[in-house]
Amino acid sequence: MNLLQKNKLLYSRAGFGISITEFQNPKPINEAVDSLFPKSLPGDLELITAEDWAKHKPSAMKEIMDEGEKKEIKKAFRQKTKDINLLWVQAMVNTSYPLMEKTAMFWHGHFATHIGNPYYDQKLLNIFRKNGLGKFSDLLRATSKSSAMLQFLNNQQNKKQHPNENFAREVMELFTLGRGHYSEDDIKEAARAFTGWAFDGDGEFIFRKGQHDDGEKTFLGKTGKFTGDDIIDILLEQKQTSIFITQKIYRFFVSDEKMDDKRVNQLAKDFYDSNYHIGTLLKNIFTSDWFYSETICGSKIKSPIELLVGYQRLLPIQFNNDRTVIHLQKILGQYLFNPPSVAGWHGGKEWIDSSSLAFRMRLPEAIFLSKELNIKPKEMDFDIMEPIHGDMMQETQFKVGKITVDWNEYIAFWKKYKKEELQYQITNLLLPYPLEDTIQKELSNYVDNDTIDEYIKSITILLMELPEYQLT
Amino acid sequence: MSISRRKFLETSALASASLMVPQFLKGFEQKKIINKNNKILIVVQLSGGNDGLNTIIPYRNDLYYKNRQDIGINKDKVISLNDEIGLNPSLKGLKQLYDSGNLSIINGVGYPHPNRSHFRSMDIWHSGSAENEFINTGWIGRYLDIADVDLNVHNTLALETDDTLSLALKGEFKKAIAVKDINQFHNAASTSFFRKLASHSNEHQEKLAGYLYKTLGEIKSAADYIYDQSKIYTTLQTYPNTQLGKQCKTVGSLIMANTETKIYYVSHGGYDTHNAQNARQDKLLQDLDESLSALVSDLKHNNRFEDVLIMTFSEFGRRVSQNASKGTDHGTASNLFFISGSLKKPGIYNSIPNLNDLDEGDLKYEIDFKQAYATILDKWLQTSSTEILNKKFTHLDFI
Structure with missing residues (x-):
């Protein structure tokens, strides 16, 4: 290589x-x-300040007497999860440290939560961004004590008298050991140790001593009056x-x-x-030698976020309706802050079925040539645990449209090359490995030869439509 | 000349060539494909959590009206089925099917430790997993994985009438196709660029690229086949002019054209009735009732009703008590409808769960939904439910 x-x-x-x-x-x-590695910790992505949250937290909402007004305020606030989503995607597009954001995305899939509270979502996201390249022990502890995770896995309901095993189960099955390395008894004992882990009205971790079971527990062969922190230590020893x-x-x-x-x-x-x-x-x-091998090239299918951010890092794109990016995530099957379950996104071949592949192959024309594309995402965008307002029955037909692409810098760059070289070089930029001759030849039948600018544009778009472009 | 234009020109050339084949010839060609067993399953998903208690109503039970002072459906309006329970007033067509022995109502269907999140509960229904298991394939997808390849020549053994594919229809090796608008789907797969690429679908050796090109070939094959099939049968039946009505019409026309598809998957959304429930649910159920009735009538007219089993389900039912907004919040067990011209046990299959014996305000389930899946897989689709569900479930005897 x-x-x-x-x-x-x-x-x-x-x-x-x-x-x-x-x-x-x-x-x-x-x-x-x-x-690749930032020299200092990243600043927080902040859309909702502590003061904003103070106005929206349950105790503050109780003060509002008018039911209709309360509903409107709650609804507007829940919508901000979408804004955090967009803010994060923008950060991925603009960052000088893509590894930091990509690792945060990995942890978002690993410690998957789906709660519909933008303030808690934002807090957990910043934990991923701050600790994602640091120590896993710090990350695991901070995540386990975050309001988003405690809420999602019901640890608020985990009390001495009525233990709730949800968090204890997933911390082992999905976050640390994986299936088959613990028993049902270990889950029960760990759940007892996590009793009393909760968060307060500000979304900060608190230990409710009165709800904690301080008796002796036996966990993974050890016995003691374990707390939740002890359980995490024991998991990390494994x-x-x-x-x-x-x-x-x-x-x-x-x-x-x-x-x-x-x-x-x-x-x-x-x-x-x-x-x-x-x-x-x-x-x-x-830095391993084995990593740089031909077998690794093209051995991954791009996740929807990698695909969408990849387009935008290559060419500056202005989505006139910024909700477009949300719709695209839904249609392609990776909607940030809305993983399908606590197990996150499985990835790999899961990303591709006939509909999603056909969509990925039509998307470049829609984005880069403003060609109309009519696709409706599934109606699974419910608000969680809260009444829904607005008409669910209305059609949410979605059109990709009104997108401005700035080609100038990109075209200027390629004009430095001879025309005969362009197809080869652009392929080299965009695809994980060289195209087979037969496909390479097919492409030349479809390029736009009118001007050099159009030639560069058309070859770029055609390459993005190829199945090979879905690989990385 | 722009690439879109170039692709379009060749598309129209192709399209006109295919139009020149007389319809009767196409029909003739298709008749060669005969299902080994003619049984067809149509799954109708009611998304959002349909309120089972206002669908099948215990109209003689005071507890029902006590818990639902504003939203309880008046005795006089309920379509009575027996001395205890009746149908929502919107379900007039289902009453006729009930009377003719073509409807089976299964009550109290759910699973242990029910999850009240739409996403997770839908995930559990789609994957057919236990409540604490995470499986990233669906029950129909796993049916495709082990199905006889001869049945699936065009990769259309299972078909979802939507733009995107649900988890239920994704297997580990095989995935169903999703088509909402057959013409649009066909157009998209008919640009000459797409066709040229698809023609290379067998040449790729690399594992992952090979998988993508194989999928590409499947899209092309399915799009052509379904498009041709959709031209064979023109129904005289009037279907409701709603999204659901249109989906049912598409399904009807494909069944009547003797398409290889054995499982159709249709979704009907909007059942998350947290507030002002009655008007909305009545409207949705009316749409459901009219669309299914039209489809049944179409099937009967063509003597196919005996070969078809329609199943409706929702990810959960709703709480027994109404909330403060004249709606209901997420609950647990609910009912399934089975509609067919060949039911073994039509009518009310079992009684509805006891309103006196609730689990923190929710109905207790009596039948695991996976028992219904196992019954359909073994008895209707004649495959192996234990292989697909990874466990043996006791059969129900409605078919």
Whole structure:
């Protein structure tokens, strides 16, 4: 693999694809990997301030007597989950540290919550962005104590007299050990230890001592008067936790195809020995010789977010109706802050069925040539645990339209090349590996030869329509 | 010349060529495909959580009216089925099916430790999983995984009448297709660029690209087949001019054209009635009633009603007590309708759950929905439910 190929693979995995600048000036791998990591912690994405929340929290809402007014205020507030979604997607598009946002996206899928409270969503998102490349132990603890997670997995209802096992079960099955490495008794005992974990009206963690069961518990072979924090410590002592997390990281950052167990176990061992340092694990992967191999190129199907952010990092796109980005997430099957369950998005081949593939192949024309596309997302956009207002029966037909694309810089860049080289070079930029000759030839029958600008545009759009463009 | 224009020109050339084939010839061609067993399943999903208690109404039960002072449906309006229960006044067509022995009502259907989130509960129904299990394939998808490939020549063994595909229809190896507008679907798959790419669907060796090109080939094959099939039969039946009515019409026309499809999946949304429930639910049920009645009448007219089983379900029922907004909040167990020309046990299959014995204000389930799935899979579709549901469930005997 030459240096450009290596850079391309690195930026596709550690970010949302290689930029034209990076394409032009590939860097030595060690240097490129170093530059992926932010030198300081990222600032919070903040749309809802603590003061805003103070006006919307349940105790404040009780003061409003008029039922109709209350409903309107609640509804407007819930809508802000969409605004946080858009803010985050914009951050992915504009960031100089795509690895940080992409890792946050990984954790959003790993610690999946779906609660319909934008303030709690925002808090948890910032935990992912701050700790996503730090220590897994800090991340696990902060997430477990977040209002979003405590609410989603019902730990508010986990009390000494009536334990609720939901959180205890998922912290093992989905967040640390994976199935088959604990017993039903371990779940019961852990649930007792987590009793009293709750959050207050400001969405801050509190320990309700009166609701905590401070008796002796036996968990994974150990006995003691364990608290929730002790349970997390014991989970982190298990080597299986490092293996489970490493496998998931590998599937997300390296390949959808069958993983090499020996390689993953070595990575997991190093991860465990580094005290669960996630940044170190990723650096370990991205600087390994085995990572830069032909078999890794094109071995992942882009997630809908990777696809959408990838378009926008390549070409500046102005969606005149910013809800378009929300609709596209719904249709493509990855709607941020709305994972299908606590198990998150499975990914891989799951992203592709006949409808989603046909849609992905029609999308470039719709976005880059403003061609009409009529598709309706499923009606599953319910507001959770709250009455719904407005007419659910109205048709929410969605049209991709009114999109402004700024091609100038992109076209200027390619004009430096000879025309005969363009198809090859643009393919090299956009696709994970060279196209087969037969497909390459087909393309030339469809390009627009009127002007060089149109030629560059049309070849770019055609390449984006290909099945190969869905791979990375 | 722009790429859109270029693609369009070739499309129209193709389209006109296919129009030149006389209709009767196409029909003749299609008749060669004969289902081994002619049984067809139509699943109708009522999205949002249909209120079962205002669908099948215990109109002699004081507790019902006590819990639902504003939204309880008046005795005089209920369509009585027996001394205890009756149908929502909108379900006039279903009453006729009930009288003719073509409707089976199964009450108290749910699962243990019910989840009241739309998403999670729908996920559980779609995947056919236990409540604490996460499975990323659907029960119909897994049927496709093990189905005889000869039945699925055009990749249309299961078809959802929508723009996007539901989890229920995604298997590990096979996925159903989703088509809302057959002409639009066909147009999209008919640009010459698309066709050229699809013609390379067998050439790819790389695993993942191979999967994408294979899917591409399937889209093309399904789009052509369904488009041709949709031209064979023109119904004389009037269907309601609603989204659901149109979907039922599409399903009817494909069944009558003897299409290879064995499972049709239709959705009807809007049942999340947290406030001012009655007007909305009545309207939705009326649409449901009229659309299904039209489809049944079409099927009867063509002597296909014996081959078809229609099932309705919703991700959960609603709470027994009304809320402060004259609506109901998310609940648990609810009822299933089965409609067919060949029911073994029509009528009221079992009594509705006891309103005296609630679980924190919710009905207790009596029949696991996976028992209904197992019954359909084994007895109607003649496949192996234990393979698909990963467990043996006791059959019900409505078919």
